[in-house]
Amino acid sequence: MEDEPPPPSQGVSAKALEATLLSALKMLDVGKWPIFSLCSPEEIKLIRQACVFGSAGNEVLYATENDEVFVLGMNCSGCLGTGDMQSTIEPRRLDSLCGKKIACLSYGSGPHVVLATEEGEVYTWGHNAYSQLGNGTTNHGFIPCQVSTNLVNKKVIEVACGSHHSMVLTSDGEVYTWGYNNSGQVGSGSTANQPIPRRVTSCLQNKIVVNIACGQMCSMAVVENGEVYVWGYNGNGQLGLGSSGNQPTPCRIAALQGIRVQRVACGYAHTLVLTDEGQIYAWGANSYGQLGTGNKSNQSYPTTVIVDKDRVVEIAACHSAHTSAAKTQSGQVYMWGQCRGQSVTFPHLTHFACTDDVFACFATPAVMWRLLSVEPDDHLTVAQSLKKEFDNPETADLKFLVDGKYIHVHKVLLKIRCEHFRSILNNDDEIIEMSEFSYPVYRAFLEYLYTDNIRLPPEDAIGLLDLATLYRENRLKKLCQQTIKQGICEENAIALLSAAVKYEAQDLEEFCFRFCINHLTVVTQTQGFADMDHDLLKNFISKASRVGAFRN
Template structure:
């Protein structure tokens, strides 16, 4: 599932609101506006509200999400945004809504008045069912369920495809050589347009100064023209960046053309390409390609799930596809693109498919699938022998045929507490550790001696040990590191010296150094704690000598 908080604007929201999001889109010149749809099909907006692009009926910015009542309960199927910005939104019943910047009639309502709230775009679209929308900088397109393409708005370069350069105030069907074609997808760069038809052909029109139409020249095109450079291949996906375009074929081959100032074509140089050129030829089959007209960034996902990016990356130019650690192309735009916007209406819904890691996490302590019970402090934890053997050398040895444990259905654990051992087992299933610092380092208790009124802090000699002790005993170095992080986060004046003692006992050098520095930095307070005066004499002596060498006792 995609994490929308990777887009900075969503970090404003709390966990409860975030969990309600089903679809979302971040847009705007700086990624400062967002729209999202909840599981109940309610539409909310928040952000800067440039050109009234939030559609709230006013010009006020808001960090608190506001509901667009007019869209409530209508299932959103397509959404796009322009540079003004202006918004186009299509619903499942085929209705088309628009709002925001309208200086060039890009809202399609025949006026140039700002659209402060969503209005239905109906001119020339009556009885038409819109299935997809696309926005350029200041022009708009809509695709109907019958494969017709409509365009309107700014037309200085012919991006509306009408044969002239006059602005188009209402939707007009893009015809000429698309007249008898069935379009299946539409995209826009800043001032040009592309359409993909059902037989895999691609048509382009509008501005072509950087070769973004892929026609082999750099002259503007006032009506749709087929991309001859893609003849002989069947394209199944097209996307456009600010001034470049990408096409993915049904064989998983990827083509790029247009502007290459930032390396966004992925050709290893910065030369523009007037015709489509195949890229990523040394990689496996590509299954998805991504770009949006607000950025100079490109991304692609391969058959095995690897995600590559190239082009503008936080101010740098990446001229060849670079393998990322992401699992979806959306994250490329969240983390690398400028501005940090979304290239499509993003779905956050869970897929039915679970990864191996997610499946393992779900099966931890599941009595229905477990084949072994571990009993600690009279409580049971249900586990799977195979998982334990795969993840831990200790269990791999334990479940040998000559060990008694290999035949048991229940194994008693008495040297560790329930919370500590459960955290250890959960770590084997999830790679994560969640427990308090006290449990990480081992339980302690205080008592008062017969000869002194001062409370004495004593490490339990025969009682439960901490997770750090377990990790050391089982030679689990990764777990040992995680325990040390937990302990560092939980260090206080009261427990610092006992933590230092434990770090020495478990030979955790990094933790020992951290605890030592903490004790020195808070020396006066630490020396007044019970732990400081009742700790092992040799350790106390070593600490005083070491602290003295650091100048801790100088006036």
């Protein structure tokens, strides 16, 4: 025997309802990335974090509200971490990462993936021809494996990937790199590939780093006093040092002396920084206008980018694209560089609400420049707050007693929402007994006043229809009829028809009658038909005859 659902008197706790409401607020708008068309609407509703990556935006990793991790796509070089190289159009779960809360994620061109958990653990998988997974080998990694060498007792708080090298930032401000090093991008002072994580020292030895980023073959670090240090490939001037020579160890950008930088973002071969005053500086490759300077000339020195007159609060770029984006304090989003094949040389105002949408709709490939996460939002709208307070004894000032059970409500809301209560409620009322309607019906009615919706089976909706008729609640009558239409079946069709006739709901009556005619053989064999009121039966047969229901 199946377990019965809890009786209505238990209701839904305020905390549970609030959690549901907050969960509804926390949904990612991922539909702009084509690969999510492979996911069902039900799957998309559960997504709380996501990253689209790969050479054509053909791979994606996402985490759900239950901290389950799924992947789908082409699976180049085993970058989905499923243990094989099979592509999949169905989401596949990564059991090894389920339950681990993801803090940040980055990816390379192979692609390879570097992920850090909220506990500060680092996992890598995918392409590994240049040791970019940090496990000491050059074998591709088909499943996520933790990177522990030299990171034991270190909490990683940020990760970044270049084309084939990797970099992480620890909570104590240290930077570790590994992987491809043909241009000095791991900052070791040589050009030998680095198979395991090693701390970047040199002039960063005594500095506390607060932000990191990677271009295709270069690396950047912002330290706590706002200085920017760079190393690696510099053929397009992407290091901002005023030259085009590669740099095998970190070097401070002297041209930014006196400017406090907060964030750095790297494109394929260009760099953006955001200062504490909300200004953008850019340098490096500019063949698509990605520096936003109004021309297509490369710049080896930091150059000011004019984005309206508003303060900029976010910059965006990723090493797989030649696209730049920024968001201002007033919420306006600008884009420039390579945008759907066009070269946009000045920051262009978009209709987007976030920089992520720029990369979904205009970058080539359509990837994500960061792990896209739902930000906690504890603010409830007025409507959501009212829903939360229904049947809350802690704030209620009135109780209805129905069938021996209490329903806790608020007088002022009832007066505002219902003409019936406006005329009958008194300030000294504390308990009102109700015997005209059943508990499920009256509870559904009171909840409707808080939520504008009804939740009850079609048979009970008949009683609520009676109440709505009595209280002259026309919108509620329509909702009841809609519920009845959606829940009609052969067994309850006659009962619903009878209710429609009783409450003079002509549209519903016609609907129920048509249903009975279309299922006449089964309906006439039900108990409801056998117990049918004589006058109703007479009218039913007469009407059915007129529409030819009994013809051979």
